[in-house]
Amino acid sequence: MSDPTTVLDTVNAQWYNTLAKELNLSVQEFQLSQGDVILPRTTDQLWDMMNELPMDTVVQYYTPDTLVSFSSQYTSLLSFVQAPNAAEFGTAMGSSNMSAWTTTKSAYFKANPSAFSDSATVLQTALENLFQNWSMAELVPNPGSAAQCYTLYRAGFENPIYIAQELQLNLPLGGPAAFNQTYDQVLSDIAVAPSVKFTMQSATASSDISESWANSSNSTGGSYFYSKSSSSESSDFSQTFASADFSVAVSYEHFINVTAQPLSGESIKADTTTYLPWYYGAALAYAYNNKTAEVWTDLAQWEALFGAKGSMQYVVTSLIIADGTSTTTTSSQTFSAAEQTYAHITSDEGYGCWPYYVSNSSDSTTQTSTTFNSASNLVVTTTSALGNPIVVGVLVSSVKDLAQDG
Structure with missing residues (x-):
């Protein structure tokens, strides 16, 4: 036998x-x-089913409690990468100003969730306008530093990592991670x-x-x-x-064949709840293709996610039903x-x-x-x-x- x-x-x-x-x-x-x-x-x-990462096998016995989710690994990824000018912006702002800006930004999006709902371009415009108005009124010690910080802040949006980290705010703690x-x-x-x-x-x-x-x-x-x-x-x-x-x-x-895509670009309504986009594919590509200390705060995490034994080698793109x-x-x-x-x-x-x-x-x-x-x-x-x-x-x-x- x-x-x-x-x-x-x-x-x-x-x-x-x-x-x-x-x-x-x-x-x-x-x-x-x-x-x-x-x-x-x-x-x-x-x-949740769309969110599960497949194992490297042609036949998988589906047991939800043992599988790793795409959203959790994507969140982990974004915690270990940074836009190249992020450190310069943080230095120019200072810790107290940065904390105040974060509070202002969170309050704005809580009151205006539609700023997330269409595209990264809409998000960028909303944030740039908000920061410009806030920095001119609140940023210390002088208007010159406000102009400098605004220039650095706008430059940040040229990098997909920054956009992804802003959109990630739409991913609620405890889920669900919305799909299309x-x-x-x-x-x-x-x-x-x-x-x-x-x-x-x-x-x-x-x-x-x-x-x-x-x-x-x-x-x-x-x-x-x-x-x-x-x-x-x-x-x-x-x-x-x-x-x-x-x-x-x-x-x-x-x-x-039902397409499964993390929600990006526009909102979706399920029952009585409207879910906002939280995923930005360009950031995943940028992080994967730039295995450098300038992008990754810990290069070992690139291997942990994308290496030969990494936890994020494959993603589900469709359910066959x-x-x-x-x-x-x-x-x-x-x-x-x-x-x-x-x-x-x-x-x-x-x-x-x-x-x-x-x-x-x-x-x-x-x-x-x-x-x-x-x-x-x-x-x-x-x-x-x-x-x-x-x-x-x-x-x-x-x-x-x-x-x-x-």
């Missing part, structure tokens, strides 16, 4: 390649999602999306993922057919399944009486199964039926009624590519 931690690696790779082909997704971007993949029911939760789509928008788009049907045959499906973006056969995908537990029954059953040919018949009544789903997996293998008993008990207890692992619990919209035919072959059908979308995967981009585009 093969190593139980890798018993479904080949099966997962075949499923990954099949989805990429049938759904017309590039293996240079596609990552298969397994686990807790029911589309969140609120905009805040949808944004609301839950209602996504549901509306899914309702008119096209359908798709296809069948995977394990005998002919490729398991070669060497050309994928992750360039690795490793995955964090499900290791066992019914669960991720390492019991001997789970391992034996999974090994039996993986050792013989099988087919997977798939029907999606609606299938859609299906609605009205039906998936029937039929094995040609003969399962023993003990294995059949294990399958029925496990399925009845609400465990999700390969390829999605969405639980079959009382509060779930997904239902799983496990049967064995007269030849003791496994037949498992997993369905999710229309109006209950699941996320079958995501598209990712490397920060390196985003930095080049920026």
